[in-house]
Amino acid sequence: MESSSRSRSHAGSIEENTMAIIDAAGAKDTQDTNDDRMAFLEAVRASSIVPETGTAPTNKMFEAIFQILKVGKSLELIMASYQLLNELDKCFPRAYLSNVDKSNSSCTALLEPVVVKEAWSPFSLGSDATCGERQTANKNSGGPLDSSGFHLLIQNIVKVTDEMNSQALNIKSLGNMFLFQYLVNVLEGDFLPRNSMYKETMNWTLLRESLINMLLGSRKISYKGFIKDCLSLISRLCHVYAGFSHDPSCEENSAGKQHEKCDTAVAIAFLEVKNCTCISVQKLLVLIMELDMSKKKADMQGHTTRADGVRTPLVEIIIDELTYNEDILSPFLQVFNEPKWKLEIALQYFWKYISKPSVRTRRSNGPTEDATFGGLLKYFSNNTNTKNVIRKIGTEVAQLLLAHAFQAYLSLSSEQQSVKGISNSKEDASISSLEICKNMISAFNSFRGKDGHVEILPLGKEALFTAATILSTK
Known part of the structure; x- marks a missing residue:
């Protein structure tokens, strides 16, 4: 009792200083205000994370x-708030699966979804925000984001990576990337337990109320425009490292001017943040495909129901973008390394240009039995078939897709061997890896x-070498 009352009084004292933190957000940044904010973050960590039975922060503290994180101008503060928010979400999740002991019916524990509806969220995804809500969100620049804000x-991150110059690599740019990573983590933490339970119960309401479903279904954004910006971001981030690492302007500016256009700490942090942002974009795309x-x-x-609306599947949009903008094809395949969906994208890209049977029934609208990687390789064993596909998409594109599909297939095969009973692709189990390697070379x-x-x-040479090595060892 005494320890719990102490923790409540400690939390209350922290919350008393929260309003000062919020009110000082628009004030001029000084060392004193930054020290106060850092002390606030450390106090929240000490009361919520460090103790074994820590108390969850109030919504105001969150x-x-x-x-x-959103408006901070110090790299130290941005990273500290980012890490603290992620740790708090792990300790006090908004959605999770809980073990429920059904002792009356059996001795086994069952999983039950738990959604903490009163928990604070960085998103404000109501059906239609009122004018008053919009005005409040504009006044408080540190408030939750709606779909258009996300x-x-x-788009702001795309602009930074598109400029490709040292002036763009500032604290604000890094802060936006950290903010994006955190928001994707929140979407993932909300979606995964819901989707896991949906597969067991087939209760669509669980996913209908998920943050990512409400975000994508919002009228405030153009869904296809949103996806195009995500693809643009992931392809640009693939080039940023090479472009920045060979840019001598950073050294010239820092050596020749007192007002440094390229801060060394920001430059070093940018390399790691860029990679993490790439991973977050991929994570977001995978969530949408799931x-x-x-x-x-x-x-x-x-x-x-009608209220759920109709959305073009993400895989189809990605294939259309890769088809009409071949400049992003190689960067996308290079960065996007989730094997299950990478293989699916490559397969659907090929089958889009492969002649379909002239007669199809309603039941044949789905993937045919040959719409697997093994079936695709067998299709290419025929020179006429190969000639028809190459004429439509070109040899280089065909090589890229086939090599990446082979990598994804091998990754999936490795996962299936390490985790028995899990099948992540449409591949026929009767097709051996040896046959796949032979057909790959063919x-x-x-x-x-x-x-x-x-x-x-x-x-392509790497893929052929890998296929030949597998054949020689087996």
């Missing part, structure tokens, strides 16, 4: 921490057969 955040797959099941079972021979002067790309 808002103050989020505000420091989209604008992505949501699409679950929604498709709900549609087939008649669990969705497919590249078909490329050569069409044109004896075809140059095999470095990635």
